[in-house]
Every structure is written in structure tokens, then in C-alpha cells.
Amino acid sequence: xxxxxxxxxxxxxxxxxxxxxxxxxxxxxxxxxxxxxxxxxxxxxxxxxxxxxxxxxxxxxxxxxxxxxxxxxxxxxxxxxxxxxxxxxxxxxxxxxxxxxxxxxxxxxxxxxxxxxxxxxxxxxxxxxxxxxxxxxxxxxxxxxxxxxxxxxxxxxxxxxxxxxxxxxxxxxxxxxxxxxxxxxxxxxxxxxxxxxxxxxxxxxxxxxxxxxxxxxxxxxxxxxxxxxxxxxxxxxxxxxxxxxxxxxxxxxxxxxxxxxxxxxxxxxxxxxxxxxxxxxxx
Numbered sequence: 001x002x003x004x005x006x007x008x009x010x011x012x013x014x015x016x017x018x019x020x021x022x023x024x025x026x027x028x029x030x031x032x033x034x035x036x037x038x039x040x041x042x043x044x045x046x047x048x049x050x051x052x053x054x055x056x057x058x059x060x061x062x063x064x065x066x067x068x069x070x071x072x073x074x075x076x077x078x079x080x081x082x083x084x085x086x087x088x089x090x091x092x093x094x095x096x097x098x099x100x101x102x103x104x105x106x107x108x109x110x111x112x113x114x115x116x117x118x119x120x121x122x123x124x125x126x127x128x129x130x131x132x133x134x135x136x137x138x139x140x141x142x143x144x145x146x147x148x149x150x151x152x153x154x155x156x157x158x159x160x161x162x163x164x165x166x167x168x169x170x171x172x173x174x175x176x177x178x179x180x181x182x183x184x185x186x187x188x189x190x191x192x193x194x195x196x197x198x199x200x201x202x203x204x205x206x207x208x209x210x211x212x213x214x215x216x217x218x219x220x221x222x223x224x225x226x227x228x229x230x231x232x233x234x235x236x237x238x239x240x241x242x243x244x245x246x247x248x249x250x251x252x253x254x255x256x257x258x259x260x261x262x263x264x265x266x267x268x269x270x271x272x273x274x275x276x277x278x279x280x281x282x283x
Contacts (some may be wrong), residue, residue, distance in 0.1 A: 002076045004060060004138055004172030005215035006235065011058045012080055013230030014065065014108075017084045019055040022102040023048050023067075031097025033096035033110060034132075037120040047121050048072060048099075054126070062139045064122070065128055071125035073132070074110070080117030083109050084230045104166040138172035139209050150201040153193050160196070160204070161189035161268060173208060176221055178268045179244045180206040183251075188275040189261075189268045214240065 001227035002010075026048050028034055028041035037044045051067040057062075064071040074082060087100060087107040097110040110119055122129035137143040148172060156163045163169055164178045173181070182189050184207035187200065196204075215221060220235030229235070238245075243253050245281055251271040261268045270277075 002061065002080070002220070003141065003174035003177050005177070005212055005237070006220035007058055007061050007063055007076065007142070007172075008216055009220045009229050009235065010076070011056045011063045013084070014056045014063070014082060017106060017230055018053060018065065018101075018108055020052065021105070022052045023047060023052065024102045027098040027100075028096075029098065030096040030115065032115045033112060033117070034119050036118050037173060043211060044119070056125075057131055058138075059128070059141065060135050060167055061174070062129075062132050062135070064125065066126035067121075069124055069126050071122040071129045072275050073122050073125065074119050075117050077112060077114065079112055081109075081111040081232075083111055083232055085109070085232070088131075089244055098276030110171065116254045120263065134195045135167050135171045136169055139170060139205065140172070142171075146202075146205060149205065150198065153201055154196055156193040158193055159190045160187055160193050161263065164194045164208075165264075169210075175268075176244045177211055177215065178242070180211045182244060183243045183269075183271060183275060184211060186274050188269055188277050189263065191278045218250040243271060245269065 026043055026045035030127070031041050034041050034044045048067065053072065054066040056063055056065045062073060062075050064073040084106040087104070092111065094111050094113045095109045096112050096115065099108040120131070120132055124130070152169055153163055156169070159174065161178050161182060164173045165175070179189065181204060185204040187204060215237040218235055218237035218240065219229055219233065221237040221241070243258045246258045246269060247255050250256065251258055251274060254271065254273050256271055256273040257270050259270055261270070
């Protein structure tokens with residue numbers, strides 16, 4: 001699933017290619033793509049026709065295009081893409097929604113092979129859509145409060161990684177970047193959040209922000225063609241991953257083979273030497 005760096009990369013692309021343009025028509029080619037727009041596909045298309053979209057905004061893994069006082073909200077799910085291009089190019093079978101603009105320039109297509117992503121129009125949501133108001137600010141937002149985050153993290157009776165993946169605590173962190181940040185901070189994913197000291201939390205948060213910045217510079221992480229930016233190009237941060245997906249390969253810091261453990265129906269990757277596992281998860 002695209003995480004914060006991938007979604008922010010898409011947001012920046014939309015800002016360059018779509019912001020300020022007026023929507024001419026909307027074609028909903030698969031109703032599942034707008035399943036959370038309760039009034040249905042026809043209303044979704046009609047409500048957006050003639051709207052001028054402003055510069056896109058983002059919180060965590062969600063992004064939206066303000067349209068007057070409302071918001072065109074997008075969640076990319078597992079395989080969603082927002083891609084711009086010449087309007088007369090071939091329409092792929094995985095295009096779910098197509099937006100054309102009055103200037104007859106490049107169109108915008110929501111492509112979603114697995115159809116887990118979605119679009120919806122959030123009334124009055126130009127500044128922050130109500131449907132995602134419960135999601136915590138992410139570490140790149142001005143609204144992010146390090147002190148409040150530290151206090152809430154240290155109040156959790158769970159492992160650190162589980163806490164990092166809780167979007168009500170901090171948004172935008174997924175499996176890839178949690179493992180990478182924990183490796184950089186030399187913290188094991190199972191270490192108890194409520195046993196962390198202040199310097200541990202600061203080191204972890206610095207690592208999260210650092211890995212996000214580096215991933216953004218590389219255009220995000222692409223393991224396949226399911227994540228691309230608005231120009232259809234893949235990110236290349238996968239070349240810089242230290243532990244994620246590298247089971248049995250040497251840790252870049254100490255050379256010890258990277259370990260993979262089952263975690264919440266997924267996997268957690270760590271270095272057994274740099275990130276020693278706590279006893280009973282309560283160290």
C-alpha cells in the first residue's frame with residue numbers, strides 16, 4: 001500500500017499538472033471506485049462538473065483536491081494511481097474514473113487494478129474532509145506536535161511498531177517505513193511503547209522524518225507497477241532500503257543477516273544485532 005512518501009509524491013505531481021484547472025466532465029467507469037460517495041456515481045460526476053480544483057492537500061495516506069468549499073478526496077488503497085496524460089491515449093482496462101478539463105489539456109485518470117482505493121466528494125471539506133478528521137497529523141505537517149506524540153506513544157501498552165501503524169496516533173507510517181525508521185533508531189519493533197524513554201522517542205521520530213525525506217527525494221518506493229507517480233514513473237527508494245524485504249541479506253550497518261518475523265498478518269524486518277529483541281516484549 002502506498003505510504004506517506006508515495007502519496008506526497010502524487011500530491012506534488014497533481015499540484016503541478018491539475019491545480020487551477022476546471023473539470024469539464026467526469027466518467028465513472030467502475031462504480032466501486034466511488035462506493036463511499038453515498039449519492040452514487042451519477043451524482044459524483046454531476047457534482048464535480050464545472051468545478052475549479054485548487055492545490056491538493058494531504059494528511060497521511062489521504063490526499064484531496066479542494067473544489068470550492070468541498071473536497072475531492074482520494075485514497076489509493078493497495079494499487080490506486082492518479083495519472084495525467086494526453087486525453088486521446090488508450091484507455092486501459094483498469095481505469096476506474098476519468099476527469100477531463102475545459103482547457104482540453106492532459107486528463108486525469110484514477111487507475112486501480114485491485115479496486116481497494118476510492119474517491120468521494122466531501123462537502124465542506126476543502127480544508128480538512130470530515131471523513132478523515134479523526135486521523136492524526138503526520139510527521140511532515142505543521143500541525144504535528146512532537147511533545148503530544150511522545151506522550152501518547154508512551155501511553156500505549158503495545159509494541160512500538162503496532163503503535164506506529166495506528167493512524168489515530170500518527171498518520172502516514174506503514175509497514176515499509178516503520179521497519180526502516182526502527183532500524184535507523186536501533187529499536188526493535190516489539191519493544192514496549194510504554195517503556196520508551198524520552199531520548200528513544202526523539203530518536204525514533206527523527207528517524208521517521210529522515211526516512212520520509214529521503215524516500216520523497218527518490219519518488220517513493222516501487223516494488224512493482226502498482227505504484228507510480230502522476231507521470232506513470234516508478235519511485236526508486238527500494239534501492240536504499242536497509243531491512244525491509246531483505247531477509248537473510250547483510251545489515252548495512254553491521255553485516256548481520258536481516259531477520260523476518262510474522263507481524264499482524266504481515267512481516268517485520270530487523271537486524272538481530274542492531275535491534276536486539278526485548279525479553280517478553282516489555283524491555
